[in-house]
Amino acid sequence: MSAAATKQFLKAIAARRTIYALKPELPSGVSINDVQEVVQAIVKDTPTSFNCQGNRAIILTGETHKSVWDSVVNAIEGDNGKKRPASARDEAFGSIIFLTDDKTTEKLQADFPAWSAIFPSFAEHSSGAAQISTWTAIELLGLGGHLQHYNGYVKAALPEGAIPQEWTVQAQLVFGLPAAEAGEKTYIDNPVKILN
Template sequence: MSNVIEHLRTRRTQYALGRNVALPKDEIEALIKEAIRLAPSSFNSQSSRAVILFGAESEKVWSLIGAELRKIVPADQFAPTEAKMKSFAAGIGTVLFYEDQATIKGLQENFPLYADAFPGFSMHSAGMAQLAVWTALAEKGIGASLQHYSPIADAALADAFDIPASWKLQAQMPFGSNEAGFQDKTFMADEERFITRGK
């Protein structure tokens, strides 16, 4: 089995995060940057952006998101949401994934034939950047999950971290040590998912 497949197999959702990570933070930062750098993008647009946060700055993400959720989740039902925010904040860091809308607009202007397709292409780039980072972290034994609290906390996060106006938030990835095992992953039947012709 190829190393790529083995690394993809280790990439799993981890909600039980901790701070028992041996890899230094500067090496984690370099790993995340390189994974995003190497992720493919349509027209080599390199539209993906990231904010990499550690420690108290990472905790702030989940405090801000929690505060926004508290405005819309009934108080008597908020305990599970609060527990989830605490589990994300318990890790050592968070990556905020963005797509630069100015880059996408420039592509639309320069390649009008594909103008309507570029927002979709941007989502492809975003997904590949997220998978690249998640897999790179997993290969180093670092747990993570991918969260989507947009647009609920977009403005609060933009204000807190001085995010450029053209960056659009796509996802949040809390990461840290794996403090629990993983359940067996199940897969749907190949016949329902794949078609192969010409063998």
């Protein structure tokens, strides 16, 4: 990778932002197939422990997207907790649901018992890498998004048979056309040291 390519990559990472104000649209010239292609490539190429390839994803759009988020809204008690899932339902085009395959993790635990306790964490780390990479990539398509973690609620709301029971929901990347700019991003002083 050249220095110029690295700078472009870092620029994309720095530009990735949480955007809550969304429209239920895709940018001009972008199709849901383009989004699917991005997600598929990232799920395929994100590193996993022992190359177990335990990451999974599905994309919700249309009535399925609205129905799942409506179920989440209705499952939450009190009005304060309903705001974010209601905005996902009403303002976003869709949601990318990130999951991990528990059978894959369980096989690693059986095959490598000395590391059994840490394989679930490894699966979560890999899923997190896929989430952030996908978020960055869809922003390069002109989409905005925000990452949510209504995991149990979302899994319970998915249509019957949409995913195997042994898949665990890790996160939801809600996406659509940005309706407003992201807020200001501030940074702490956090230098990376080199130890010789």
